[in-house]
Structures are given as C-alpha cells and as structure tokens.
Amino acid sequence: MTDDLRTEAREMLRALVGHAAVFHDGQFEAIEALVRARRRALVVQRTGWGKSAVYFVATLLLRRQGAGPTVLVSPLLALMRDQIAAAERAGVRAVAINSTNAHEWDQVRARLADDSVDVLLVSPERLNNPSFRDEQLPTLVDRMGMLVVDEAHCISDWGHDFRPDYRRLGELIRRLPPVVPILATTATANSRVVTDVAEQLGGGADAPPVLTIRGPLARSSLRLGVLRLPSARARLAWLLTHLDDFTGSGIIYSLTVSGAEDVARLLREAGHEVRAYTGRTDPAEREELEARLKRNEVKALVATSALGMGFDKPDLGFVIHLGAPSSPVAYYQQVGRAGRATANADVLLLPGPEDPDIWRYFATASMPTRERAERVIGALGDAPLSTPALEALVDVRRTPLELLLKVLDVDGAVHRVRGGWVATGTPWVYDAERYDRIAAERRAEQQHMVAYEQTDGCRMEFLQRLLDDDTATECGRCDNCAGVWFSPQIAETATASAASSLDRVGVPIEPRAQWPTGADRLGVPVKGRIAAEERSEEGRALARLTDLGWGGALRTLFADPKDGPISPALLDAAVRVLADWPWAQRPTGIVAMASGRRPLLIDTLARGLAAAGRLPFVGTLAARGGGPAGEPGGNSVYRLAGVWDRWDASALSLPAGPILLVDDLADSRWTLTVAARELRRRGADAVLPLVLALRG
Known part of the structure; x- marks a missing residue:
C-alpha cells in the first residue's frame, strides 16, 4: 500500500519539477502522514528543500480520494504568485483571493462551488474579513480537504516576523474536523518557535502528537x-x-x-x-x-x-x-x-x-502598550466604529492602530464586524510578563x-x-x-x-490637501478639502532622518536634548536646498516658527538663510497659549487638534509674494499646515515650508 502511494506521489513530483526527481529525506514521510494518516505535521526545512512539493503532491493525492480543496494560507502576494505558477506546472488548479484581485472573486467563488479548484490561496488577513469569515469560510471548513499554513513561524510571537493575523489560525484549526490534515511549513524556526507552532496545531489531548520533520538547515551553495x-x-x-x-x-x-x-x-x-x-x-x-x-x-x-x-x-x-x-x-x-x-x-x-x-525603532513600534490598548478598548462599544472614526477618538496613528486592533482581536477583547470594530466585553489583561520576555x-x-x-x-x-x-x-x-x-x-x-x-539635499514635503476625518469631535471646525487659498505650496526638507547621507547628522542633532545655534555645515546644506528649489516665484521674506524645544536652532537657521539669500527676516510666528499641545507622534486628528489655533501672525508685517516658513522638524505636517493657513489668512500670497528634517 505504501509502495503504491509512493509510486503515485513520485509521478506527481516529477510533473511538478519537470524531470526525474526523487524525494528528499522527509518529503514522502510528510506526504504519507497527511494523506494516509490524516495527521497534523510541521515541516522545518531549509529554503529550496521542496516544502511546496509536499503540499501540492498531498493535495493531488487527497483530491483523487475525493477530498475537497486545500486552503493554503500564505502571507505575501509575491509568494502567492510563485505558488500559483508552481501549482500550474504540476497540474494543480490553484486560485487566490487577496486584496489585488477583487475583480476575480466572483469567478473564484463559482469555481469553488463547482469543485474545479484544488488549492485556494488566502492571506491570513482575509480570514478576519467579515464577509469572507461569515459567508465563505463556513462552507470552506465543511469541504476543506487540507489546511496548509506556509511561513508558519509567523504564528509565533517568538518568531522574527510575528503577524497577529496568523494567531487567528488557531480558531480556524479548532473548527476543523480531526480527519482534516494540517501542514505547517517554515525554513526559519528555532526550538522555541517549533514548540509554539506545534501547540497551536495540536488537535487536543486525544489527538496524535503533531509530527515534526526537521532537516539540516545548511545551504552548501x-x-x-x-x-x-x-x-x-x-x-x-x-x-x-x-x-x-x-x-x-x-x-x-x-x-x-x-x-x-x-x-x-x-x-x-x-x-x-x-x-x-x-x-x-x-x-x-x-x-x-x-x-x-x-x-x-x-x-x-x-x-x-x-x-x-x-x-x-x-x-x-x-x-x-x-x-x-x-x-x-x-x-x-x-x-x-x-x-x-x-x-x-x-x-x-x-x-x-x-x-x-x-x-530599536522597529522593535518598539511593533509592541502594544497597556495605555494604548485600554484607550482603544474604552472607545469601542456595541456600535461598529471604522478605523478612521476610531482614530479620531484615540491618539494612535493608523498603522500602529490597525496592528493593535489585530492583537486585541486575537486576545478576544475586540471583534471586527461589518462597518468596523466593536468591543466584545471580554475582560482584557495586559500580559506585561509576556511582552517583557518577548x-x-x-x-x-x-x-x-x-x-x-x-x-x-x-x-x-x-x-x-x-x-x-x-x-x-x-x-x-x-x-x-x-x-x-x-x-x-x-x-x-x-x-x-x-x-x-550622500551629500545631496532636498526632499519634497507634500502639502496637506484634506482635513482628517473626525476633527470636529476634538473641537476643530474643519472637514473635507483644505481650501486652495489656505494651503501651503510644496515644501522642502534638508533630508529624512532615515537617509543614508545627511540623515546621520540630523539624527545626532535631534538626539541631543540641548538647544543650540545651527552648525555651519547644516546651514550651508540648507542654503543649497534653496539654491536647488524649483519654485515658481522666489520668496520675498522669511518667517521662523516659534518653538518650545529649539528656538535658537530655528532662529539662527532662519536668519542665516535670510543673510545668505539676501531676503528680509520678517520675524517669528508667535505661539498662542503656550504653543502646540500634546506630544509628537500622535495620529492626524490629535496632532491637528494640538496645533489648531496656536499660531498668531498678527504682529508680522508680511511683504507681497511668497513667504519662506522655517522650522526644524516635520512629522505629521499639521504644524506646517496650520501655520501656513494662518499666514495665508493674514495676507501671504503663498507659503513655502522649509525644515531641516523630515521624519520617516
């Protein structure tokens, strides 16, 4: 019986790779465990070993036995494209549902309904899309012939590339009948990750242990x-x-x-x-x-x-x-x-x-904090809130907010539904010990x-x-x-x-054109597009903080908490930014931004540019009520609220023509946007923002 299965499997392998292939150590053992024993298996093998051959051959064998389609959870679009191409070479009918092919979804659903699909590739994010999760996934669970989790190290928060969406696979696995085989594959997992992934694949106390097949990871090439x-x-x-x-x-x-x-x-x-x-x-x-x-x-x-x-x-x-x-x-x-x-x-x-x-930057950006999580849970209720609407209630930027919602969803504290997010009412406890260990x-x-x-x-x-x-x-x-x-x-x-x-200078700063959704909830009476007569023109930064060239000098500057005058080298570089700036009309005056952190830096930069360019220094844009409120780094709604109505140009005598507005650092760009609006409303024909550094 095993010999017959091996012969069948070898024929399919040869169709897949296009020559008289033989199985690597462990390949047929994994296929046999999936097809004959319907087990759950974890394969940890080096890149190029042939993990995809295992699940494609196993799929064809299971389909011959009358099983339904394989669902392959794959994390990247590039990976999906390669997997579909490999499947076609082996005669495996593979289709994908992802964010780039919405125009094909109806056709995919029709093919699934008439059983003309062998492998359905989905992203882990798709598993929590409300319509897919509630309307299509139950049918797939009933018919699924095998579940494959590719790049399975993403399941483990001990892995180098943990993704919260992968944690939802545990819920899917618990819904599958014990007879549905499950395969997880990865090339990058140490023992801690292997143990974590195997625990999540497990079928309970009565199920056979997860079969783990590990091979040598050396790459002789x-x-x-x-x-x-x-x-x-x-x-x-x-x-x-x-x-x-x-x-x-x-x-x-x-x-x-x-x-x-x-x-x-x-x-x-x-x-x-x-x-x-x-x-x-x-x-x-x-x-x-x-x-x-x-x-x-x-x-x-x-x-x-x-x-x-x-x-x-x-x-x-x-x-x-x-x-x-x-x-x-x-x-x-x-x-x-x-x-x-x-x-x-x-x-x-x-x-x-x-x-x-x-x-350090990427490590801290990916970790949820207790304060942020509690703020998000507290803002949600029974009525769904979209991510932009929620962003207007909590001071968290869009990307980290989306990541935090996924973590809280996996933890059971929030749930994604049609129209947005709701709180589940399930008590949530910040696992400080776990995050400290990670x-x-x-x-x-x-x-x-x-x-x-x-x-x-x-x-x-x-x-x-x-x-x-x-x-x-x-x-x-x-x-x-x-x-x-x-x-x-x-x-x-x-x-x-x-x-x-590396000495090149000048990074464009795109002007804001739209007020953020929900600004009125924080007392900022604006919405929709920013009026053309109140906008700034495209600005310039000397460099990004992450740039290879001037980014290093700027990171050093902003890492020092002490204020001080602009250095000759940075001033010279800023002058070169002006020289290379293809503006429609040369500025007629320079205005410095008031600053609570670096007033001397900004003042000497503005006056130095004025002297070098033979432009009048008009003065400093005054700060009302102590200047901007809040800390840098929040989301658009909160950053706008923190700088709204905080600038006063009434004491400045603005000349006709464009004004060069000078600041030290641009992050959200709302400070520049609101300051430019104030100058335009006080008579400036145009505003050209210039900063030393652009964050990001």
Whole structure:
C-alpha cells in the first residue's frame, strides 16, 4: 500500500519539477502522514528543500480520494504568485483571493462551488474579513480537504516576523474536523518557535502528537562573508566598485525605505540596471519588478524586507545587505533567497553603525502598550466604529492602530464586524510578563546578530546553531572557513560618486490637501478639502532622518536634548536646498516658527538663510497659549487638534509674494499646515515650508 502511494506521489513530483526527481529525506514521510494518516505535521526545512512539493503532491493525492480543496494560507502576494505558477506546472488548479484581485472573486467563488479548484490561496488577513469569515469560510471548513499554513513561524510571537493575523489560525484549526490534515511549513524556526507552532496545531489531548520533520538547515551553495566599513559613504563606494563582480542578478537589502530608494538611485546614475522595491512600491509595479528580476533584466532589486519570504528565483546569484537585520534568524531567511538551484551564490553583509538605532525603532513600534490598548478598548462599544472614526477618538496613528486592533482581536477583547470594530466585553489583561520576555528575546537576538558579524568561526554553522540545528558543522566556504573571497578595495571615482550622492539635499514635503476625518469631535471646525487659498505650496526638507547621507547628522542633532545655534555645515546644506528649489516665484521674506524645544536652532537657521539669500527676516510666528499641545507622534486628528489655533501672525508685517516658513522638524505636517493657513489668512500670497528634517 505504501509502495503504491509512493509510486503515485513520485509521478506527481516529477510533473511538478519537470524531470526525474526523487524525494528528499522527509518529503514522502510528510506526504504519507497527511494523506494516509490524516495527521497534523510541521515541516522545518531549509529554503529550496521542496516544502511546496509536499503540499501540492498531498493535495493531488487527497483530491483523487475525493477530498475537497486545500486552503493554503500564505502571507505575501509575491509568494502567492510563485505558488500559483508552481501549482500550474504540476497540474494543480490553484486560485487566490487577496486584496489585488477583487475583480476575480466572483469567478473564484463559482469555481469553488463547482469543485474545479484544488488549492485556494488566502492571506491570513482575509480570514478576519467579515464577509469572507461569515459567508465563505463556513462552507470552506465543511469541504476543506487540507489546511496548509506556509511561513508558519509567523504564528509565533517568538518568531522574527510575528503577524497577529496568523494567531487567528488557531480558531480556524479548532473548527476543523480531526480527519482534516494540517501542514505547517517554515525554513526559519528555532526550538522555541517549533514548540509554539506545534501547540497551536495540536488537535487536543486525544489527538496524535503533531509530527515534526526537521532537516539540516545548511545551504552548501552559499558563500557567506562580512565586510565592516567605517561609513555609509564607504559602503556605497564599495558597492559601486564591486557590484559587477557578483555573478548573475540578486537582491541588495536595505533596512529602510529611504535607504533603498537612495541606493537604487545612486547605482542607476552610475550605469547599473537596478530598481527599488519597498513597501511603498505600487503592487502592480512590484509584480513587474519581480518578473524582471526573474528574467535577469535587472542586475539587482534594492529592497526592504517587503521582498523576502517565498520569493522564488532558483538561480538568484547573490544577496548583499547594506545594514544588518535585527536577528540572525531574519538574516538566514533573507539570504535563503539565493542559491536555491545553483552550485554557488554569494552572500555579503555590510553592517553599519546606525543598525542598532533602526533595530530599536522597529522593535518598539511593533509592541502594544497597556495605555494604548485600554484607550482603544474604552472607545469601542456595541456600535461598529471604522478605523478612521476610531482614530479620531484615540491618539494612535493608523498603522500602529490597525496592528493593535489585530492583537486585541486575537486576545478576544475586540471583534471586527461589518462597518468596523466593536468591543466584545471580554475582560482584557495586559500580559506585561509576556511582552517583557518577548522584548528581552528581541534584544538577545540583536546581540546575536552583532556576534555573527564579529565571529571568527564558521558563519553558516553559527546561523544553524541559533536555529537549534544540531547537525551544524563548519561549511568550509565562508570568509572565516576559506578566507576572504571579496576585495576590500574601493575605487577613487566610486568614493567621489558616493560622497556626491550622500551629500545631496532636498526632499519634497507634500502639502496637506484634506482635513482628517473626525476633527470636529476634538473641537476643530474643519472637514473635507483644505481650501486652495489656505494651503501651503510644496515644501522642502534638508533630508529624512532615515537617509543614508545627511540623515546621520540630523539624527545626532535631534538626539541631543540641548538647544543650540545651527552648525555651519547644516546651514550651508540648507542654503543649497534653496539654491536647488524649483519654485515658481522666489520668496520675498522669511518667517521662523516659534518653538518650545529649539528656538535658537530655528532662529539662527532662519536668519542665516535670510543673510545668505539676501531676503528680509520678517520675524517669528508667535505661539498662542503656550504653543502646540500634546506630544509628537500622535495620529492626524490629535496632532491637528494640538496645533489648531496656536499660531498668531498678527504682529508680522508680511511683504507681497511668497513667504519662506522655517522650522526644524516635520512629522505629521499639521504644524506646517496650520501655520501656513494662518499666514495665508493674514495676507501671504503663498507659503513655502522649509525644515531641516523630515521624519520617516
């Protein structure tokens, strides 16, 4: 019987991979457990091992036995596209329901109804969409032949890429009959994560234990290395010098969106065919960029972690990191994009001194706080509130608010319904001990990453041991095992190009055009579009705080709590911003913003610009009632309320023509918006905001 199943499964595997394939250790064992025993299994295997082959072959075998479609929970659109393409090669009829193909949903539902779908791919977020959850999911649960959870480390808040939506899978799993097999797969899970995921897959005390199949995580094709350089300029110059030394096409990872965009621009200007790929990239453009990389039409995509899990280009030749991810586990996941079906692929890390600051920012941004959670629960009742309406009641920005709602939903304190969110009435307790443990684990992971950079031992073995792989041995290929395989030399012309790029100044500040929904609830009597005669023009910042060039100097400036005059270097850079500004009409006067934190910095910046540009310094826009209220970083409604009616231009004698409005830092842009409105209402023909730094 087992031999018959193995023969059938091997035929399907060969259809999938296109040649006389044989099963890797563990593949058939997983398939047999799912198909014959209808068990629950967790497969932890390196990238490229063939985890997708397990669930596609198992699906076809189950379908032959009369089972319903497999539901495959997949976290990324890029991953879904690759999975559908792989399914088609194996004769598996796969369709997806996600945020980008709403026009296809009716057709998908019809195909599910006539049983012409073998695999339905859904995102974890879709499981809590009210119409999908209440109208379609119950039918799928009744007919489901198998549940597959891809990138299953996302279930665990101990994992490097925890996603609250994945926690809802526990509820779905509890609704499934015991005879429905469940498969969870991942390439990045240490023992703590494996235990957590297995517990959530478990079928109860009477069910068989979850079958865990773990294999060695070593990637023999990868040649790892670390090159420590003193500055962002040196790292970019090295990349300009040596990018063409790398074989084939690859991925260059950046920790921030602005970093990815800046590096891509610099490399393009030097003649390299590269493009940026970030969370801000349009979905259609992302799909095209992925296709171009797969066709080797670009040398590299300069990407954030938005291009990561599941992206499948078997012959990807290299992965370079400009800045280190916050944990070796996350690093292993990203470098696993390379060398999946080639004998050799190069992986090089160029860490930066700014890395720990970026790690701390993202770590704190993702953790809920007791005060925020209680504020959100207290604002909800039985009547649904949309996220924008709720945003007007609690001082939490949209993205962290959405993340917090998902966490509270998983905890049972709130529930998503048609029209928004409601409170469940279930008592909620902030698990401080749990969050403290997770925060401590995150800090430990950061130290592990530093240790990876500094180790003189085998780098692949180091990564394997941190993933609790007891098969770890020296790879014989990395820079520590076999010697440095990359040149540290930097061309003088590259240094000059990098310096020129990093010295570039001037980031546009888009003017606000719409008042935030719900402002009237906080006593701000505005709504809809901002009147054209009350808006500012497009402004300029010297740089973003996250920029590779001037961002470092600005981060240092704003990290110091003491006020002081503008430095000559920053003033000179701000003058260059003015020189490069393609305004329609030159400003006729300069106004400084009043400031409770850095009045001397802003005053000397404004007066310095006036002297350099031979413009009159009109004065300082006065603050009413002590100036802006509240702390920076809140959502739009609260930031607007905090600066509304706080500026007074009545004492200023404004000249005809545009006014240059000078401030130190722009975050939400509501301070600039309200200040510009006051100046326009007092007779300014136009307002041109200029700040030193743009947050984000």
